[in-house]
Amino acid sequence: MNHYHCWLQYRPMTNQSLRQSYQQWLRCVSLPGGHPSPLLQSIRDELNRGIGAMLQMPVDFVEGSSPQNYLTVIGKPNQPLVRECLGPKLVEDLYQMKDEAYCIRTVAQAEGGRIVITGHTDRALLYGVFHLLRLMQMNEPLEQLDIRETPRNPLRMLNHWDNMDGSVERGYAGSSIFYEHGRITTNEQRIRDYARLLASVGINSIAINNVNVHETETKLITPAFLPDVAKIAGIFRSYGIQIFLSINFASPVELGDLDTADPLDSAVRQWWKERAKDIYQYIPDFGGFLVKADSEHRPGPFTYNRTHVDGANMLAEALHPFGGIVIWRCFVYNCMQDWRDRQTDRAKAAYDHFQPLDGKFLDNVILQIKNGPMDFQVREPVSPLFGAMEQTNQMMEFQITQEYTGQQRHLCYLVPQWKEVLDFDTYAKGEGSTVKRIVDGSLYGFKHSGIAGVANVGSDENWTGHTLAQANLYGFGRLTWNPDLSAEQITEEWIRLTFGPDPQVIETIAHMLLSSWRIYENYTAPLGVGWMVNPGHHYGPNVDGYEYSRWGTYHYADCFGIGVDRTMKTGTGYTAQYFSPNREMYESLDTCPDEYLLFFHHVPYTHRLKSGETVIQHIYNTHFEGVEQVKGLIEKWKRLEGKFNQQTFDHVLSRLMEQLEHVKEWRDVINTYFYRKSGIPDEKNRTIY
């Protein structure tokens, strides 16, 4: 495999009969006539690239029908050839499809046949083409295709925390692919290749700058940078991806135009309207603004004694005439907390801030909510804000970049975590009110909704630092398209696309990926407590790293026990933010799941888990086990030597060896900390320092 191409390897077909079959089907492709849109051009390019590489033959593109026996037809349902192939009944049915949905169908004919890819938009056709190419890469037969795909989430988005100096906040894969030295990059090919990767998994939106908007980035919405932003937008547009910009709420002041950024000030409102007008002149399909306001020292409406509603709606009004939306982040909490204060609970902040505002936001505002109430820890309960605002658009924010999960030096495949979150039943409207049904908009009928992920890519040749971390980007995209896909299915797809069809490779890497999150959890912060990392960069163990800080992130370990009492009865009352029966499940020690025990309860080290282990013995066991498990990953990987290119083998092995070294540090620091604190020896007498 070539690590730059990720899951679009397009390796030459070695199976002769399959190759011949594919060659037959794809020799001739019918595309709509007329001047091709950029999207249709992308389709043509991708087919040329994919077919050329896999089947080593050119594609014969035609307009309309062809005398060929075999033909692949790409077109909208209202095109005569499509209607002719599918018949009037099916075509009528297809008219109900949503804009991004597509249908792929094989139609047998007396002599030869037709594969039809159809949908109402060019974007849908592009998705269909990527689907067909994926099937071919996975060696699936094309003879009896009958596929109908509709993306579940309207917004399938990436958030880039890229800065214009080229740095990436929480980036672990080199520098920004968008910026260098305070300017937008001239390396457009890299962005185009990125757009191809994203489109191939159904991503349709991207915010291209950090939510912490610094001085230079504040100017992205001005004519100083808009021509360059428009170039990026143009590349993404040709792959069906809308761009968003993160904005600085204080822009009217910081750009020197006004003395205030008060959202109720008419001059401020007018200012934003004019900015929106400017932007849409350059980028007619601009997506809108992503906003981090009144959070971690970012400016916001609070400065002017205004509310989030005032702030978000002002921006929404400015964007409304052009169809733009405002994505307003709910990551708002007191980051100047006093560690002595056990009543203030950061976990409660998003709900407390936003839930009372339900129904007050304009309908082109979406609240973007992190999956958990804290901040992308390896294990957190689902944010109770999901489902708690019936009349307010909500979307999910996942973190693909591995800030707290090994920074792409450790293997930590996050699809299983995201699945757990999406499948979580909030009971907001009774049983079955899963998170995925909230964020896809179906539970409450949101006008806008979806899933965003903080991107994990950078300028590294392999995009993601750790080559296996490409699976997180792939899996994220696939889950946003269809959250019902199983982790196993996504994982196997990714491996087959990336590494090819060898069953041993598929089984081995699948096992490694699917076990890696739990392994990472084992050797890091136990039982949902979180935050035992070095402050600032968040890499490596530091049990008290955030214990006496201002960030609201505490474990309260003493010589008797550990954990945060978030119960209604004796704690911060956070459990009350959940709907029944989740509320009661977390409230009670008897029913609270072990993996969240220390998130919700303060217990003695001798407390017995449902597993029968004491808390302290669980800490020791999991941390010793974590190291053994990483050794197991290495053993597994080593057996794959020679199965694919040596460079990839060596690269992953070296990351795994680094992980092993670091895992020992985690094991020893955590075990030693708790042994020294509790004085309780390991039942198995293993070495603790």
Place this chain on the structure above:
Amino acid sequence: MNHYHCWLQYRPMTNQSLRQSYQQWLRCVSLPGGHPSPLLQSIRDELNRGIGAMLQMPVDFVEGSSPQNYLTVIGKPNQPLVRECLGPKLVEDLYQMKDEAYCIRTVAQAEGGRIVITGHTDRALLYGVFHLLRLMQMNEPLEQLDIRETPRNPLRMLNHWDNMDGSVERGYAGSSIFYEHGRITTNEQRIRDYARLLASVGINSIAINNVNVHETETKLITPAFLPDVAKIAGIFRSYGIQIFLSINFASPVELGDLDTADPLDSAVRQWWKERAKDIYQYIPDFGGFLVKADSEHRPGPFTYNRTHVDGANMLAEALHPFGGIVIWRCFVYNCMQDWRDRQTDRAKAAYDHFQPLDGKFLDNVILQIKNGPMDFQVREPVSPLFGAMEQTNQMMEFQITQEYTGQQRHLCYLVPQWKEVLDFDTYAKGEGSTVKRIVDGSLYGFKHSGIAGVANVGSDENWTGHTLAQANLYGFGRLTWNPDLSAEQITEEWIRLTFGPDPQVIETIAHMLLSSWRIYENYTAPLGVGWMVNPGHHYGPNVDGYEYSRWGTYHYADCFGIGVDRTMKTGTGYTAQYFSPNREMYESLDTCPDEYLLFFHHVPYTHRLKSGETVIQHIYNTHFEGVEQVKGLIEKWKRLEGKFNQQTFDHVLSRLMEQLEHVKEWRDVINTYFYRKSGIPDEKNRTIY
């Protein structure tokens, strides 16, 4: 007071009779004739400045005698007028004086009189003049002066950790006064004023760049920068101060000239000889090199399997023809230690590295040894290397800049600490082998020796960030001149010079200063254990900050006890590095002083100190007491409002208020940490979190 002028306030005399007396004595000053040296010019300038400001009159400078009844005579003992004033017997006596020594004597005559300031060098005369001006600033009568002063330490040195980008490593008073934007500053007046301050307290040497020599600074020894370095040297020369440069041991390689920096390679040796020649062409009285080698990732002879002797002697040979010296730092230890390893002891490193090399260094090499075996903690025992190398020049390194002692935001007057160190009896040659007798060279007859201090000044208008931190610089200089001065005497001098004669001001500030080190110790790391600070910047409490790190700095606190066992019997054996009876004193729990208890022993929290308190109760008591003591400092300071300029009053008050806030953080973090860890409640039931 004007904070820029520090202790050279030269405030106008308000006492009328004293003013008249001073005017009589200083109206006319006799200086040696001929073309004045830069030092004599400095003397003239300083007298003009001081007398002009204090007495509001010009000085009448004459050569030789004068018909005046009253005359101040400044000159060398061989000058006719000096001989005439003092008489042949005294003059013969004075011929024994060392180069930097001076004599100030009032000689009554039939009508009027003479004050004679004499010494063998212009530098000595400058020191005498500063002494006279100091007496006047302190309102001392001049009628019966009979002063003989000889500096005890040959080298009285400042080490500047300044970088050419303008930053100062461990600087807390603004940016560098020497560099900005990679070049040497053009603000020569500031350097001249600095030289005046230093000369007035007897400093005679200064290293002007950081011991961590980065890329740009490596070039300071090349013609690219030597002309500018020579300008700085010229300014300091006119105040009797020699300059030194910190050098990069890898310079021959890093400057691109050679492939090796091996000290036994003849090309390398020749290279350094040529560099020395270059330097002395620009700066004929260049002092020499200050070297941090093989320490904290700095290059050194170890790279080439050579010894410190090889490295230092190579440089010494290069400097020898020009009279230069090599100051080789002994701050060498393993900074990649494993915290799990309890046998390796950083405290032992300097002794282990250097003691076996005794007698092997050339006699223009001096080993510069930090006061304690670790790194400038608020409380450390004296380094056992002092006195342990009879045949090797040694000097002391103190830290004036308050890296671990409040960073010039907290009040921490260090003269009492330095006094304790200098007065410590090593017993190296039996009783009375005090550190001050080792570093002044008298115990072993060192050819070179003295005291260096890491400077605490920067570009802040008041030089030291906290105005009261000026006292540390003053006190350092005075102690290097005469380590027998008491802390009280130095303190009173500084206050009188800086704030004037008001007894309430003197008493209050003296009490504040003299109590501040112990107060700082109270609320920070207890009983000599050290290192409970945030890693990196070293500000603020973090009990485990260095516990699981690579730096060799551990406290080993668990739920039963705390401390580092450095005994011979059960610990690392560090105590063996001391001479008897210190060795036995530290080895035994019965005799080890409380303030070093946790440095030498691991004890249970219930261990009783000599005070009768348990260790845990001592921790609680001192930390609660520390906060109350800081409140006491504030109360004291507030009573001084109106006694001097409001700006200084407000500035110090605001620093004290900041200290108070931060002290509470120290108290609560330390107490909470140990309460949570030990489970032992405070006997007095005060609030612990």
